[in-house]
Amino acid sequence: MKALIFNSGVGNRMGDFTRDNHKSMAVLSDGETIFGRQLRLLAAVGITQIVVTTGPHVEQLRGVAAGFPGLDVSFVANDVYDTTNYIYSMYLARDLLDDDILMLHGDLVFDRGALPAILADPRHSLGAVNASLPQPDKDFKARIDVDLITEVSVKIHDADCVAFQPLYKLSRAAIGAWLGRVSDFVEAGTTGVYAENALNEIVHDADIRAWSYADHFVNEIDTIEDLAVHAAALRLRDFDDQPILAAPGSLARLPELLAEARSARPLVVGGRSFQSSPVKQLLDDAGVGYSLFSGYSPNPKLPEVLAGLAEFRGQGCDAIVAVGGGSAMDVAKCIKLLAATDSVEFPGFGAPLVRNIPQIAIPTTAGTGSESTHFAVVYIEGEKHSIAHDALLPDYVILEPELLRSLPDYHKKASLLDALAQCVESTWAKDATPQSKGYARRGLQLILDNFFPYFHKGIDFDVEVTRRIQLAANYSGRAINLTKTTAPHAMSYGLTSHYGLAHGHAAALSLRAVWSYYAAVAEDGGPEADGLRQSLAELNDVFGVKSSKQAIGKLDAILDTLHLADPIDVDQLVGGVNAERLGNSPVPMTPADLRRAYEHALGLRRSATPRRYSRRVPGRYEKIAHRDLPDLQAHELQILAQFDEFCTAHDLRYYLSEGSMLGAIRHGGFIPWDDDIDVMMPRSDYQRLLKLVAQGELPPALNLDSFETNPKHWVLGSKIQMTEPTRFVQPQVAHVSMAPGPHIDIFTVDPVEKPFGRKFRLQAYLLRGLRRGLFMSSGRSAPGFRNNLLARTPIFLLTKVVPTATVHKWIVYMLSEFNAKPTSAHWANLCSYYALSRQVFPKEWFGEGRRVPFEGLSIPVPDRAEDMLASIYGPNYGGIPVVGDGHRKHDFYVEILSPSAPSAASAPSAPSAD
Structure with missing residues (x-):
């Protein structure tokens, strides 16, 4: 099968843009041009022979095509493009159309699933229709008899007509019949009409059936306004359509995916653990030649990214495989963006790409969901920078539970907390949408349903539970990809940098306090209360509780189960108390008293005030803490x-x-x-x-x-x-x-x-x-x-x-x-x-x-x-x-003997007198 793209139009409705640019050079949010996107998606379904009719700015079309060396692109020039319609361009290309043909207009944008769907339909010849949309006034409609297309025109508006887009799958017989009538029109001097005018005269011979694109995004971009609207909608659709390969055996598809991307030498971004990874074994066994870049730190720095970029360029790499946690994902994304823009400086959001670089993400943690976000973090001269560009979203994600088998316990816990916090935060974020809330809800449900099995002490490793937690983390990433995070994450960075807490651990500690605060705001009323109240109610629903207090109680159960260390060494603080000043206090305080006071002062306890036990027994007793x-x-x-x-x-x-x-x-x-x-x-x-x-x-x-x-x-x-x-x-x-x-x-x-x-x-x-x-x-x-x-x-x-x-x-x-x-x-x-x-x-x-x-x-x-x-x-x-x-239930205590002489039965040692 070949593809035919009509790109000979002037594009007057695009205004000033088409004075210096071809219409299909309009840039979408991920930096791709319309034409570049079409070529990429055609290549993805295995169509490598492409015929492109051209009018103005042909050099721009050739430049984009040069970025796809695996494609055979033939350009057919229509030198009278300004006085003819594309019926004449079709006529000029007729000698190259000797196969089944996928035919489309050059201003058509569609989601990544549209072409596979129309090609998978067993019927031989199809045209794209959508009966769920209102009939457009100025664009094509199709008249339908059962499922047979009997007419395609801008001017029809009857009850049996539906919205139509110029996307056809045509058998050799159908395109042959159509070309025959096109030749009759052109040779008779009729070149200013649509090619569909010729089709309508032989439509029963062509036998083109209606293929519904109701489940897909298919639209033409005729104006600058269309570009803004459709690019924004297509962006969300692309996020939703990112392939997440999570079924058993998905990792084995990696060589296949690289072959489909026509990658001759990918760059693998992975840390030291890659050497013992199943991914390395898989690539080696499949004979995939690759370069490995491991020269980055847990908080990647710009010089490290540039070193990876030099490796990519120096080794002639043409794709990127990221294997690792958030740092590996960040480095791989940054290398991709710089390589795709031929730059050593990060471009702005939506900046155009010079070339497409396929990227496959294989996370080895279950937390950030970075494999499904358009963000990356890099430190530039010691300052943290968040890079945002839709091109950072990897083309494929492979979730393989076995890669988490050796994940250290603390990172396993902190990563899950990060996913949990991201789901909760994206639910109440100002930019939350039904789509983002859907991701967050699915992620939270997976976490809540699988939390105890994931940390079950009697099970060494549960592959299926781990797979579900991976999916939960991925949903959390997809949620914040639309909304970004909120206050708990904003507060967590200081805890991470000053106290060395893992990102998820710090976010979860902040989450509890912010959640309680938001619940109070929602209860007190005010300008933010209504929307916040709705978001909190949605969280209560997924947590299966009636109030935010109860939802936070479930968060407490999660934190208690994980039993993470306090972010601050309270024992050290107790040991540094000034004994002289302490002795001047009206109430004697033991080290355990001091510990509890510090814990309350630093917010490490849930109850409001310290308490002690002294009723009915001699001496004084301190109730045990969770620690x-x-x-x-x-x-x-x-x-x-x-x-x-x-x-x-x-x-x-x-x-x-x-x-x-x-x-x-x-x-x-x-x-x-x-x-x-x-x-x-x-x-x-x-x-x-x-x-x-x-x-x-x-x-x-x-x-x-x-x-x-x-x-x-x-x-x-x-x-x-x-x-x-x-x-x-x-x-x-x-x-x-x-x-x-x-x-x-x-x-x-x-x-x-x-x-x-x-x-x-x-x-x-x-x-x-x-x-x-x-x-x-x-x-x-x-x-x-x-x-x-x-x-x-x-x-x-x-x-x-x-x-x-x-x-x-x-x-x-x-x-x-x-x-x-x-x-x-x-x-x-x-x-x-x-x-x-x-x-x-x-x-x-x-x-x-x-x-x-x-x-x-x-x-x-x-x-x-x-x-x-x-x-x-x-x-x-x-x-x-x-x-x-x-x-x-049972109220255990530790005995405190005296303020000055705590024993082994008490909490930490008393500070020295000097």
């Missing part, structure tokens, strides 16, 4: 490992329960903000455990605190406690607990008869009252219940007349015998604090248990753990919850 959780969890994990070894050795059946079961399934370990481990044990196994404990079989490092071992036991479940002291304590239960430090909870699982009947409801009611009695006798009570005098009074009287030992016996009876039969088909965790209706399960759901990863251990969960979790937490138990202050 302390890994240490506490490590102690609890040590208990669990010993307990599991003990149970395995004695054939005792148990399962992770509630939050710990959820953590195992959703995270592969602890819920990141959880401070305890819960297990369930069937009653028969628990009875055997009691006997083994009574015989002294429990490891000496562990202690069982239960009704049977502790006369002051204060909760329904039992506890396996660590006997050796640690820095973690629960001072509020020190007077009743055998070892008030790290522990795991054991909930007995008991059979229940008629689990939702009257007797079960009575059982639940009585156990709830007995639980409260235990709490009251121990000096503790649930919040809210403390002020409920009507409920407290009878229970208070009960605790005064009934010995605690008797209450213990009643509880054991209510748990294990009151509503139980050996034939019961259901088991229940009656020790739970959740509604008991959510803690009753068919017996077979427990089974023998299956082992799953938990913080590097293999720990049993019920056979149908996922069904239990859905029953307890709802079907979306795998999603991101809302996290807020006080989310932890």
Whole structure:
């Protein structure tokens, strides 16, 4: 197949522009001319023989064609272009049209999918129509009979006519018939009419069918106003049409894509990791000759870009492949722009290109989405510059999950946060559009749906989850490509430059504060409130919450899960406190007090004011912070490992329960903000455990605190406690607990008869009252219940007349015998604090248990753990919850001995006296 482009017109409607320029030299937003774009897209579908009719400014057309050395372009001059129409140009080119022909006008612009679509249609001869548009007044329409084009003309306006654009796919027979009638017209002296006048006389012989371009962008540019309107619309369409190859096996297409681009020697821009990359192996195995440029830093500098440009030119390169993170993308884009403009200085936005340079982007991180933006960053004489040009958008993107397998943990986390921040920011950006919001929503949904699996501790690497996160990051890039980022990113640059935080980490820290501020602005009203309120509502919708506070709570859950280091070394600040001035304070402050004060002053804590615990216990205690959780969890994990070894050795059946079961399934370990481990044990196994404990079989490092071992036991479940002291304590239960430090909870699982009947409801009611009695006798009570005098009074009287030992016996009876039969088909965790209706399960759901990863251990969960979790937490138990202050349940503290002599149990060392 050949292509025929009519470029012999004068273009009077373009005004002053066509005095010195050919009409098709009009420059689009990406720096391409109309003619250059046509040639590029024709080459992309494999059409290499192109016939171009010419009138004025033929040298300009030849200059553009010279930038496509792989094309065979024949120019046919119409020397009387100013007195004839293109019917005469078609006549002059007739001897070259000896093949199937793709025919178009030289002022026609179309998206990259239009030509593949019309060529893929199995019908032999087609003309482009669009019944969804109104009929134009001054441009072509086509008359349609079913799908047969029966007339093409400017002057028809009947009901069976539709909008038409001069884009044809013609069989050799159809073009032959048309040329025959064109020859009749021209040889009869009729040269001032459209070629379609001749077509209309043989239209049934040509048998041209209607091909709808309703799903494509196809338009003629007749005026300067057309150029502005259509170039802007085509720009957005090009952004949307950028090919994102993310299916399995897409990386293997790289040699094919280079061949399609007719690249003889691409420049590969990649860092040191490229040497061990599958991309290198692929290129080497395919015999692709390439040059490698790795001489750039994480924050690319202009001399480095110019060195890459020299490599590109010196090695005769004709395409660019970027393999790496944001820096590789920036360098590759900058080299492309300079090479495409034959310059060593960056051109302005929309500046024309001298040549087209194909670029393929293969990101090795999932964060910035730089592979789908028209921006690049380069440092010039120490100052950061953002380069913007639509030509910077790569021609192809290949997303290969395997390239992220070795991504360092911190960069994996920070990159995802960058994508998250970009999606959120583009939603509320001033320049947000339905298109950008669509990208942002899809990106956010992918992040929220895949966040926990992406960071699951029990899975080494999940290819499909990683692929979805790559797509999320790409959507984030496509979103900000239209809107740019906002305040959180603007604020993040200082955090990155001054404190060395990764870009995404800094953006996420800023995001939380800005989001809270915007929510307050939207609530207070004002000129910005209406649009902002709508954007925040859209974010709430995709986050699956009802308020911005809850959406921010989900962001908190994400940040807590990632457990990133504080941007400032607070310990260093504490160590530098002036002891003399500190001693002059009206309230003594320990290092832990100082740490908390600094954290609040620097915005590293969510709650408004520092608090301390001192009620009902001697001394002073500091409540643990999120940064302390890994240490506490490590102690609890040590208990669990010993307990599991003990149970395995004695054939005792148990399962992770509630939050710990959820953590195992959703995270592969602890819920990141959880401070305890819960297990369930069937009653028969628990009875055997009691006997083994009574015989002294429990490891000496562990202690069982239960009704049977502790006369002051204060909760329904039992506890396996660590006997050796640690820095973690629960001072509020020190007077009743055998070892008030790290522990795991054991909930007995008991059979229940008629689990939702009257007797079960009575059982639940009585156990709830007995639980409260235990709490009251121990000096503790649930919040809210403390002020409920009507409920407290009878229970208070009960605790005064009934010995605690008797209450213990009643509880054991209510748990294990009151509503139980050996034939019961259901088991229940009656020790739970959740509604008991959510803690009753068919017996077979427990089974023998299956082992799953938990913080590097293999720990049993019920056979149908996922069904239990859905029953307890709802079907979306795998999603991101809302996290807020006080989310932890057990209130662990660290003890502060004195202002001047903190011990190992306290936070950092006190500053020296001098």
